[in-house]
Amino acid sequence: MRQRRGTLTEPGRACAHRDRSAAESLDLFRRMRAGEFPDGARTLRARIDMGSGNINMRDPVIYRILHAPHPHAGAAWCLYPMYDYAHPLEDAIEGITHSICTLEFEDHRPFYDWVIDECELPEPHPRQIEFARLNLTYTVMSKRKLLQLVQESVVSGWDDPRMPTISGLRRRGFTPEAIRDFADRIGVAKRDSVVDVQLLEHCLREDLNRRAPRKFAVLRPLKLVIENYPVGQVEAFEVPNNPEDPAAGTRTVPFSRVLWIEHDDFRETPPPKYFRLSPGHEVRLRSAYLVRCTDVVKDAAGNVVEVRAAYDPATRGGATPDGRKVKATMHWLSAAHAVPAEVRLYDRLLTKPDAGDVGEGQDWKSNINPDSIEVLGNCWVEASLAGAASEERFQFERLGYFCVDPDTAAGRLVFNRTVTLRDAWAKIEQKQS
């Protein structure tokens, strides 16, 4: 058949059986259905126009033999219709008025209409209307490509939080509301387009910012010892659950002499514009106290393993009665009260915005980002997170939005990072390097 189909510029040639009588064809068709022939031995074709510029009209196959079990019908049939033939029939029979599909089916539409006309289906006939598929930067959306990721174990499964599947997005912590909002904003058109994934992330942040309760979590812990804070003393500080929503109230977080802070929140030699902790500098520990760095403790290899600081008792709750300004406010956790957790950080699946942007002889998989997941096993979170339910969403202050992964079990908390917060410092730092 392939040889007779012709090419894009040359018409096809008729097959030897093209003028077989209807009675003869019907008989053959019954025998096909009865299972008399092996796979591929016979087909039923629609006689249309072998000379058509549209290859889909060059006597397309409408039934082929496939001795394969059907998920619903089992072994009852060894005859399967082609999609192009079944689709218009299904639409017409089901009373579909507008049959929406993607652009690549545009030149299948003449056959879609042909089938419905020739079969004399009742009016009104369904109309196939094609629109551009949704493409997103830094990922793939085609089921075929997604299947490859699953089969080749690039991801852990269809619900891997990096997958743009419904189950993947859900496990990642995306809200239905954010996805709908995104869908509303991108519009529908016939133009082949690629939507910036940052728009999706924007919609997500906007939704989560409104709703997600705030928590403290330290992903890469660094010990901070408040030298002038009494050993054994514990204070409870009131921390707002969501500054966007006063009705969300406050919670209590314990403070003590030995704390965990984010490793990245300390630099021994701060780069320009770095406002966080560094020797001699003062920062605010959110809702607690202002502290000034007094000393740095290093291991034999010269790595910073502990930071020492002094707190100002007059700044209780993080207030500055004297009106003094500090440029940085940091999250923290009392080491003795924090709960351990595993946190999984995700990055884009691809290293390039467009999966198809590849060099000679390369396929799209050469663009797979080898660092799309990072598992942090040594994190600390607030004790209030201990009983969190699967899929529950939170903002870890200053870090991003996170949700509880179903891998969470008694005594083992696992969080997925849904999306980071916007990060002005990261941009400054990037420009500096």
Next chain:
RNA sequence: UGGGGCGUCGGCAAAUGGAUAAGCCACGGGACUUUGGAUCCCGCAUGUGCAGGUUCGAGUCCUGCCGCCCCAGCCA
């Protein structure tokens, strides 16, 4: 190259022959800030792929060109 489509800002995307070509994201700047978050303000297409034409008036209509995408499965 035969057929089918599509060209409006960095990315999406409105504008149905009529006012100065919407809006959102991104980006840049500023204000404010107990999250470098959030919020607010400002900037961001002398021009709609190009060249002509019609018209009082063209992103929109006409002609020609250019560019990009899809089709040669007994896949969907």
